[in-house]
Amino acid sequence: MSAILIIEQILNGLQFGVMLFLMAAGLTLIFGVMGLINLAHGSFYMVGAFAAAAVAGVTGSFLLALIAALIVAALAGAMVEMVVIRRLYASDHLDQVLATFALILIFSEGTRWIFGSFPLYLNTPATLSGPVTLPGGIQYPLYRLALIAVGLAVWGGLWWLIERTRIGIQIRAGENDREMIAALGIDISRLYTLIFALGAALAGLAGALVGTIQSVQVGMGEPVLILAFVCIVIGGIGSIKGAFIGAILVGLTSTLGGIFLPELFKVFTDPATAQAAGASLASMSIYILMSLVLIWRPTGLFGARA
Amino acid sequence: EIKVGMITTLSGGGASLGIDARDGFMLALEQSGRDDIEVIIEDDQQKPDIAVQLSDKMIQSERVDVMTGIIWSNLAMAVVPGAVNQGVFYLSVNAGPSQLAGPGCHENYFNVAWQNDNLHEAAGAWANQTGYSNSFMLAPNYPAGHDALTGYKRLYEGESAGEIFTELGQTDYAAEIAQIRASGADSVYFFLPGGMGISFLKQYADSGVDIPVIGPAFSFDQAILQAVGDAALGVVNTSQWSKDIDNPTNAAFVESFEEKYGRLPSLYASQGFDTANLLISALETAEPSDADAFRAALKAADFDSTRGEFSFGANHHPVQTIYAREVVKEGDIYTNKIIGTAIENHADAYVGECSM
Amino acid sequence: MIAERWLNLAVLAGLLGVAVWARIADQPFTITLTTRAVILALAAVGLNIALGLGGLVSLGHAVFFGLGGYAMGILAFHVQTYTPLEIGPISIAGSTSMPVIWLTAIALSSLAALGIGLLSLRTSGAYFIMITLAFGQMFYYFAISWNRYGGEDGLSIYVRNGFPGLNTLIPFQFFGICFALLCLVLLIGDRLARSPFGLALNAARQVPVRVETVGLSPFRLKLVAFVISGAVTGLAGALFADLNRFVSPTMFSWQLSGELIVLVILGGVGRLIGPVVGAVLFVALEHLLGGLTDHWHVFLGLILLVIVLFARGGIVGLLSRRRLGDG
Amino acid sequence: MSLLDLSALTAAYGVSQALFGVDLSVGEGEVVALMGRNGMGKTTTVKAICRMIPSQGGLSFDGQDLHRLSSHRAARLGIGLVPEGRRCFGDLTVRENLVVAARPGPWDLAAATRLFPRLGERMAQRAASLSGGEQQMLVIGRALMTNPRLLILDEATEGLAPIIRQEIWAAIRRLKSETGMAILLIDKSVRELASVCDRAVILQRGSTVWAGPMGEMTSDISERYVGV
Amino acid sequence: MADPVLSTDGLTKRFGALTASDGISLDVRPGEIHAVIGPNGAGKSTLIHQICGGLRPDHGRVHLLGQDVTALNTAARARAGLGRTFQISALAMEDSVLQNAMLGALGRSGRPWRFFGRALGDADLRARAEDCLARVGLADHLHARTATLSHGQRRQLEVAVALTLEPRIFIMDEPMAGLGSDGSAKLTRFLDRLREEAPILLVEHDMDAVFALADRVSVLVYGRVIATGTVAEIRSSAEVREAYLGEEG
Numbered sequence A: 001m002s003a004i005l006i007i008e009q010i011l012n013g014l015q016f017g018v019m020l021f022l023m024a025a026g027l028t029l030i031f032g033v034m035g036l037i038n039l040a041h042g043s044f045y046m047v048g049a050f051a052a053a054a055v056a057g058v059t060g061s062f063l064l065a066l067i068a069a070l071i072v073a074a075l076a077g078a079m080v081e082m083v084v085i086r087r088l089y090a091s092d093h094l095d096q097v098l099a100t101f102a103l104i105l106i107f108s109e110g111t112r113w114i115f116g117s118f119p120l121y122l123n124t125p126a127t128l129s130g131p132v133t134l135p136g137g138i139q140y141p142l143y144r145l146a147l148i149a150v151g152l153a154v155w156g157g158l159w160w161l162i163e164r165t166r167i168g169i170q171i172r173a174g175e176n177d178r179e180m181i182a183a184l185g186i187d188i189s190r191l192y193t194l195i196f197a198l199g200a201a202l203a204g205l206a207g208a209l210v211g212t213i214q215s216v217q218v219g220m221g222e223p224v225l226i227l228a229f230v231c232i233v234i235g236g237i238g239s240i241k242g243a244f245i246g247a248i249l250v251g252l253t254s255t256l257g258g259i260f261l262p263e264l265f266k267v268f269t270d271p272a273t274a275q276a277a278g279a280s281l282a283s284m285s286i287y288i289l290m291s292l293v294l295i296w297r298p299t300g301l302f303g304a305r306a
Numbered sequence B: 001e002i003k004v005g006m007i008t009t010l011s012g013g014g015a016s017l018g019i020d021a022r023d024g025f026m027l028a029l030e031q032s033g034r035d036d037i038e039v040i041i042e043d044d045q046q047k048p049d050i051a052v053q054l055s056d057k058m059i060q061s062e063r064v065d066v067m068t069g070i071i072w073s074n075l076a077m078a079v080v081p082g083a084v085n086q087g088v089f090y091l092s093v094n095a096g097p098s099q100l101a102g103p104g105c106h107e108n109y110f111n112v113a114w115q116n117d118n119l120h121e122a123a124g125a126w127a128n129q130t131g132y133s134n135s136f137m138l139a140p141n142y143p144a145g146h147d148a149l150t151g152y153k154r155l156y157e158g159e160s161a162g163e164i165f166t167e168l169g170q171t172d173y174a175a176e177i178a179q180i181r182a183s184g185a186d187s188v189y190f191f192l193p194g195g196m197g198i199s200f201l202k203q204y205a206d207s208g209v210d211i212p213v214i215g216p217a218f219s220f221d222q223a224i225l226q227a228v229g230d231a232a233l234g235v236v237n238t239s240q241w242s243k244d245i246d247n248p249t250n251a252a253f254v255e256s257f258e259e260k261y262g263r264l265p266s267l268y269a270s271q272g273f274d275t276a277n278l279l280i281s282a283l284e285t286a287e288p289s290d291a292d293a294f295r296a297a298l299k300a301a302d303f304d305s306t307r308g309e310f311s312f313g314a315n316h317h318p319v320q321t322i323y324a325r326e327v328v329k330e331g332d333i334y335t336n337k338i339i340g341t342a343i344e345n346h347a348d349a350y351v352g353e354c355s356m
Numbered sequence C: 001m002i003a004e005r006w007l008n009l010a011v012l013a014g015l016l017g018v019a020v021w022a023r024i025a026d027q028p029f030t031i032t033l034t035t036r037a038v039i040l041a042l043a044a045v046g047l048n049i050a051l052g053l054g055g056l057v058s059l060g061h062a063v064f065f066g067l068g069g070y071a072m073g074i075l076a077f078h079v080q081t082y083t084p085l086e087i088g089p090i091s092i093a094g095s096t097s098m099p100v101i102w103l104t105a106i107a108l109s110s111l112a113a114l115g116i117g118l119l120s121l122r123t124s125g126a127y128f129i130m131i132t133l134a135f136g137q138m139f140y141y142f143a144i145s146w147n148r149y150g151g152e153d154g155l156s157i158y159v160r161n162g163f164p165g166l167n168t169l170i171p172f173q174f175f176g177i178c179f180a181l182l183c184l185v186l187l188i189g190d191r192l193a194r195s196p197f198g199l200a201l202n203a204a205r206q207v208p209v210r211v212e213t214v215g216l217s218p219f220r221l222k223l224v225a226f227v228i229s230g231a232v233t234g235l236a237g238a239l240f241a242d243l244n245r246f247v248s249p250t251m252f253s254w255q256l257s258g259e260l261i262v263l264v265i266l267g268g269v270g271r272l273i274g275p276v277v278g279a280v281l282f283v284a285l286e287h288l289l290g291g292l293t294d295h296w297h298v299f300l301g302l303i304l305l306v307i308v309l310f311a312r313g314g315i316v317g318l319l320s321r322r323r324l325g326d327g
Numbered sequence D: 001m002s003l004l005d006l007s008a009l010t011a012a013y014g015v016s017q018a019l020f021g022v023d024l025s026v027g028e029g030e031v032v033a034l035m036g037r038n039g040m041g042k043t044t045t046v047k048a049i050c051r052m053i054p055s056q057g058g059l060s061f062d063g064q065d066l067h068r069l070s071s072h073r074a075a076r077l078g079i080g081l082v083p084e085g086r087r088c089f090g091d092l093t094v095r096e097n098l099v100v101a102a103r104p105g106p107w108d109l110a111a112a113t114r115l116f117p118r119l120g121e122r123m124a125q126r127a128a129s130l131s132g133g134e135q136q137m138l139v140i141g142r143a144l145m146t147n148p149r150l151l152i153l154d155e156a157t158e159g160l161a162p163i164i165r166q167e168i169w170a171a172i173r174r175l176k177s178e179t180g181m182a183i184l185l186i187d188k189s190v191r192e193l194a195s196v197c198d199r200a201v202i203l204q205r206g207s208t209v210w211a212g213p214m215g216e217m218t219s220d221i222s223e224r225y226v227g228v
Numbered sequence E: 001m002a003d004p005v006l007s008t009d010g011l012t013k014r015f016g017a018l019t020a021s022d023g024i025s026l027d028v029r030p031g032e033i034h035a036v037i038g039p040n041g042a043g044k045s046t047l048i049h050q051i052c053g054g055l056r057p058d059h060g061r062v063h064l065l066g067q068d069v070t071a072l073n074t075a076a077r078a079r080a081g082l083g084r085t086f087q088i089s090a091l092a093m094e095d096s097v098l099q100n101a102m103l104g105a106l107g108r109s110g111r112p113w114r115f116f117g118r119a120l121g122d123a124d125l126r127a128r129a130e131d132c133l134a135r136v137g138l139a140d141h142l143h144a145r146t147a148t149l150s151h152g153q154r155r156q157l158e159v160a161v162a163l164t165l166e167p168r169i170f171i172m173d174e175p176m177a178g179l180g181s182d183g184s185a186k187l188t189r190f191l192d193r194l195r196e197e198a199p200i201l202l203v204e205h206d207m208d209a210v211f212a213l214a215d216r217v218s219v220l221v222y223g224r225v226i227a228t229g230t231v232a233e234i235r236s237s238a239e240v241r242e243a244y245l246g247e248e249g
């Protein structure tokens, strides 16, 4: 296995991780601030992708498609928060699980109702398609490089928002004590709607960006949702930094595991068995990673609370 | 009055296949003008346990004579053995797991589509014809994926440049594509149905790797092609059906389907259509209540197939010609065009293991 | 408002009544559907022991459900194919006897629950949810690629396994078995909740530090609850496999774990009969709505939403006034 | 008209009623003690004022009916709360705790650190790692930074070492003399309350049983209702 | 002098750069109330955690009734005779008062692994629980939900749960916190009698109570015991006045 291949795989893992981070960031914010396990977060991912595909289909503009994804997902998030979630803050967390489960059903089947059962078309813009040659002769798709850049930019922006702005301080204070922050004069419900919309918008953006190189179809959000949960749990719930590290770890593990585990197994057994066994273990690798992290640190890498 | 129970996937991510099969089936019934066939349609949600439950309902409560509709092999394995053992006829519109073609074959089970391996075998044969001698192979890590590679390699005579089993449901193939790039292969064979195939093709096209790809039709059905777009152009795939197979039945089918549903039919639709026509042809000669006569009538396969000639082998699976198609653009629509015959009058590899 | 005890009896009587009516009216499918509800209820009752009493939100209970299912599948598969089951040096012919299968299912799932519990109970809250999910996913992917037993295609068992003295192929008799087991487990669950163990577990859920300072180990209490819970869900898995005469990796999927949680919440967390009500309602909705439109999931979602928004504490919470914890 | 006015205020936690009729008023610049034994409804009254629990009856601030307002709107009218049990934002730094809800006015970071110099030395420290006394100073500072017209202190000296308690009382005295802010005080130390407050209101089982100038509270009354 | 019931020997605990306990050695003798006072953050709760088993000391040992319990966990130490109350009430809020007390009795009995039979129907456990509740004055509230108790009643329940354990020594972290003056006076009288049953290690900021109750007082500052002595000795110590008491005392 050549160095070039290994570097390329690391880039792939990084890119995958960075996209997971977009999902994980919203999830960890919403969970950290509102204590809400939002199963419907994957739906915003899907909504973003469909909105982008629809707009790209009509206008042909990728940029407009991305903007549409952000706006539509944010609106969907704000609406969900105001119509459903808001009524459930006072009740048991488990009720929120049931409610967001119901939302998945509604969003998925609703989207299918509107757009039909067939996958939609959403393609990379011409300016970003095709490979570029990196130093060292590595050929790498330009679009994926762009994704890495977008992910890092979002991370930076979120970090700034959370750590450096007053809204960020208020959000973190809300994580500590919701009632108290309201009693100090801060409109907590507006803040929540905002966070929810922000999280949804990030998920929608991820959906549009990733949908461009994957398939835009109903149910596309659930597998990513599970992975995003894995990321935030590894990183420690509520921590943006944790979500980022967790996402990168998951991205690298799943990408590199799928490649190197079968190779590793070939040392011990015949290629066919090694392929299948290695592939099985690779599917499990991120879950094994997560269990190991949690057994070692029961509140994740950067988490303080359960 | 004949009762047909159709269990198929109508909701969730895999719904497009079930809907196509159902629409094809219903179109044929409508065109036959018969009003004595009642079809009960249920959604299995692509969950085996729901499928079993629905099959119990069809058999115990609705007392159907014939069942059909299942898309996925794992659901078929859950439903079919039980159903046929209770005396119901099962006509498969799609799933063709090897067990049901080999040791698990049954006199009441007819597959009108293909045995799962068929299209892969044809791909292997086509690879030989094209002169590929070093294929990179890719399939999901589940039984149908293992069967796919086995099927491909059954007839393919060249070398293996690498074999990868990917995660079921995987959507990012950057890592695999990097390996393909580094492998020195002269062709890439892949079996990635549904969203997996869309993702793979788009990412493959964007990667700059230009090794030709080949695969079974499952990854290039009418719905998928529209979602992949330009990235699929020129890709070769193998199918027992294509919209340009030249016979009057097929031409009429394609036209009426498009007229009725406003979209081009897929191979699943053609399979549904053929299944219904097989059923109707058998009903002309016998009633399901007379099981032996009805079975013989089915076996005779005396109907006009969209595929042209159609006949069953000893294990009630099709013996058929499989074509190689290329993805082309006709106006705004991406579709397939036949470019050759991959394999002629092909029966499946398991017929010997069937004791019928 | 109804006293909860009467509600419990009414629900069970209702289930039995539906089955008896279906038997008289010769509606075997209704019996099958009721049996399905009963078995899912049993699995959810199992989960509720961990979730309701122990506060352990396990998103990995499909592991036990699946193990129960595969215990049935593998034992019966070996009989069906006349191949012995070899475990190390031991060779077993397999089995098609329900009691044997149940015991195996219970043993396997308890053992798995013990292992998973030992590792997972160090964490709590959302971390516990996710680590149990992780174990679920490991079993799921393992099952998918375990070609020996059908991988993703699963295992078909052509004949329902037997129970001494009964003909399990008759839907009503099989229903009877499942229903009796459900009643038995409910009875045990009820005793458990009021027992000294239940008292300690209940406190361990709320204030683990307090339990420690009276000299008890919250970890062990929760572990035992988790094992009991896993065993019950495992038993349900074996029955479910027998109902369908089929097992597949979907029994291990996280969606199934999620569905079990939904059943419990829908009915009422920590209520004895909650999971039963949840399961019956869910199966009924699935059946009734499924026939109406292709897009019935939307309506299912809307109905569930209305229930969460307007029935705090699930259906049982809505119907019964007793607040949790009042004796 | 006084700044804060409660008349016949009632409130309940779910089905159990906690307030049965509280009458209380605090005028501009006035320092009022809210007294009563454990569980008599002092904190509940505070929660009702701050709109943290639903209540009925007369409840107005600066002429506005508080019942129509949500918690944050009530606070913005100028009610600053130092809650029972401190409740500082543990994951935030001292500085962030102070600025999180700051509103413009004379109280800014500089003024707060002048009042509590210890806080000035610990601006970048996480609040959770502060000692109990420092946390208490922090929440007072946090409430002041919203520039309230009425400051409510609920058990602001609970669990503090005597020497720190003295520091806090000194700060309260300075607030009173230097700013003329209205203050509602709840505390266990009757001696300290007596020396700072203008008036007192005593609660018994959720109702006002006595109200009057501090000087008129005889030892008979305080014995009966407060236990001293 | 009788052997101490509890003694610590050079307990040291560091959190990063902070030394929260710095070689703390003290003991509690039969029949006495030994009070530990000190400024906020001096390390009193940290000391209690190490004695009760919630925190493992970096150095030093804890002896209970002559036995070295340093290696035992919280539950084992409780079984060995430690009875503890919490600074912030740790009670099962959803359960009734009786159930909370029964939990203590159940822990004392050491037999929680009984899966059948009603806990509330167990006459022995129940008698013990009711007896202890009566002693703290909660006899009228057996079936009240703990969440509906007032702050003071919760403190009483805390003590009652500790009583059900029949401990050999009581460890109490600020039992007076949040109690009004009559409440603290009542609790003071109660603790005064309780010391005959078992000695008490008392952490408290309420100086009235400490001065009224303590046989000996230890003053903790920055994790170090700066003085141990009788109430009179402590009150007159200039160092203690400066670090803790101020003008009070």
Ligand SMILES: Nc1ncnc2c1ncn2[C@@H]1O[C@H](COP(=O)(O)OP(=O)(O)OP(=O)(O)O)[C@@H](O)[C@H]1O
Residues within 6 Å of the ligand: D013, D016, D018, D036, D037, D038, D039, D040, D041, D042, D043, D044, D045, E147, E148, E149, E150, E151, E152, E178, E180
């Ligand atoms: N969350 C709650 N749920 C139910 N009842 C409550 C709740 N909080 C307080 N109560 C009850 O309301 C009554 C008044 O309590 P409140 O906390 O207002 O008293 P307080 O005067 O502040 O007492 P303390 O001096 O102990 O702080 C008490 O009887 C208490 O038991």
Ligand SMILES: Nc1ncnc2c1ncn2[C@@H]1O[C@H](COP(=O)(O)OP(=O)(O)OP(=O)(O)O)[C@@H](O)[C@H]1O
Residues within 6 Å of the ligand: D128, D129, D130, D131, D132, D133, D159, E015, E018, E020, E038, E039, E040, E041, E042, E043, E044, E045, E046, E047
């Ligand atoms: N887990 C921990 N990690 C880091 N520092 C800690 C931890 N626990 C306690 N500390 C620090 O150790 C010191 C001692 O704390 P402790 O709670 O023992 O004080 P205390 O004497 O009980 O104070 P108070 O009278 O306010 O209750 C404090 O500075 C505290 O911040």
Ligand SMILES: [Mg+2]
Residues within 6 Å of the ligand: D042, D043, D044, D084
């Ligand atoms: Mg209070």
Ligand SMILES: [Mg+2]
Residues within 6 Å of the ligand: E044, E045, E046, E087
């Ligand atoms: Mg302390």
